[in-house]
Amino acid sequence: MQKTLVIQRYNPEQDHKPHPQHFTVPCDDSTSVLDALLYIQQQLDPTLAFRWSCRMAICGSCGVMVNGIPKLGCKTFLRDYKDDITVEALAHFATEKDLISDMSVFLTHLQAVKPYLINHDTRPQPHQQTPKQLAKYAKFSNCINCGLCYSACPQFGLNPAFLGPAALTLAQRYNLDSRDQGKAQRMPQLNGKNGVWGCTFVGFCSDVCPKQLDPAAAVNQGKVASAADFVIGIFKP
Amino acid sequence: MTQPTRSDEPIWWALFSAGGVCFAVLIPGLILTLAIAYPLGLLPENALDYAQIRQWLFSDYWGLAGLVLVGAGLCLPLFHAMHRVHHGMHDLMLRAGGWGKVLCYGSASLLSVLALYFWYLGLSAS
Numbered sequence: 001m002q003k004t005l006v007i008q009r010y011n012p013e014q015d016h017k018p019h020p021q022h023f024t025v026p027c028d029d030s031t032s033v034l035d036a037l038l039y040i041q042q043q044l045d046p047t048l049a050f051r052w053s054c055r056m057a058i059c060g061s062c063g064v065m066v067n068g069i070p071k072l073g074c075k076t077f078l079r080d081y082k083d084d085i086t087v088e089a090l091a092h093f094a095t096e097k098d099l100i101s102d103m104s105v106f107l108t109h110l111q112a113v114k115p116y117l118i119n120h121d122t123r124p125q126p127h128q129q130t131p132k133q134l135a136k137y138a139k140f141s142n143c144i145n146c147g148l149c150y151s152a153c154p155q156f157g158l159n160p161a162f163l164g165p166a167a168l169t170l171a172q173r174y175n176l177d178s179r180d181q182g183k184a185q186r187m188p189q190l191n192g193k194n195g196v197w198g199c200t201f202v203g204f205c206s207d208v209c210p211k212q213l214d215p216a217a218a219v220n221q222g223k224v225a226s227a228a229d230f231v232i233g234i235f236k237p
Numbered sequence: 238m239t240q241p242t243r244s245d246e247p248i249w250w251a252l253f254s255a256g257g258v259c260f261a262v263l264i265p266g267l268i269l270t271l272a273i274a275y276p277l278g279l280l281p282e283n284a285l286d287y288a289q290i291r292q293w294l295f296s297d298y299w300g301l302a303g304l305v306l307v308g309a310g311l312c313l314p315l316f317h318a319m320h321r322v323h324h325g326m327h328d329l330m331l332r333a334g335g336w337g338k339v340l341c342y343g344s345a346s347l348l349s350v351l352a353l354y355f356w357y358l359g360l361s362a363s
Binding site: 139154158188189191192193194195200223226227229231233 | 240241242243244247248250251297324327328330
């Protein structure tokens with residue numbers, strides 16, 4: 001069996017703008033988009049540039065647009081597509097080369113919400129947690145930072161200053177963690193117009209999340225938290 | 238990183254959420270009663286008599302039913318709808334800025350005040 005991939009090529013040193021290039025690759029039922037890209041790079045055109053690492057939807061490196069939808073290349077299979085398959089770099093990010101996106105905006109937004117445990121207790125014993133306390137945030141803790149939700153989010157597309165689904169989900173994940181004491185440090189970022197209020201609950205982020213994290217739900221929980229913080233702020237100067 | 242200023246969005250979002258609940262709960266009930274049950278003859282013939290409705294909305298329980306109807310059937314749904322229009326303008330890249338906000342929430346406020354004024358008129362006339 002053979003399939004044709006139409007890959008958006010772009011080399012900033014030579015090209016004025018991106019252009020499509022057709023490649024025909026052999027495939028069977030187990031061939032992923034990433035397998036096809038590796039075949040092209042190894043057999044047809046060694047100049048094709050793309051990111052990848054684990055091949056098992058853990059590292060979050062191989063995010064690309066497949067027929068206009070953000071997907072992990074390793075988790076998307078050629079068998080699910082009848083016709084030619086279009087592969088482009090992730091939407092809403094600048095393209096460095098071919099399928100490699102510049103993720104630095106995303107990383108800046110991640111840093112802004114302090115997505116790590118903040119706890120001032122320096123005693124050496126472990127911070128214990130009950131299964132119930134774990135269940136409060138566990139569903140939001142599997143983010144692999146692939147950035148697919150940013151390519152899916154029309155609000156991030158309109159306003160790159162919007163902190164975006166993954167960063168806001170991680171903020172909510174740590175705010176819900178019983179071991180964490182950093183909520184007061186995170187809330188000012190969430191309370192701004194580029195925080196949770198930049199979201200209009202389109203929900204496409206949750207559709208494309210390869211780890212089924214439901215970022216849209218996390219961001220909307222963040223809105224409730226921010227609204228509560230707003231009311232508290234009125235009474236507590 | 239500088240600290241962003243707090244957004245006033247919680248106010249509009251709270252009104253939008255409350256309006257959404259009213260839209261979802263009250264409006265179908267009103268449609269069921271006024272547009273389906275009554276024309277089908279499932280309600281008594283005189284159920285929607287002017288004098289009867291007037292009594293319910295403006296006299297019984299200090300006109301509380303009228304206030305609830307105006308608040309939950311008009312004011313809050315207005316804020317819900319105009320919140321959608323406001324964010325819809327942003328999605329359509331109409332950069333209306335502060336004026337868009339004034340226009341959307343201002344018109345919702347104006348019509349709400351009007352609706353409450355008419356309720357008050359009915360109340361004082363009863």
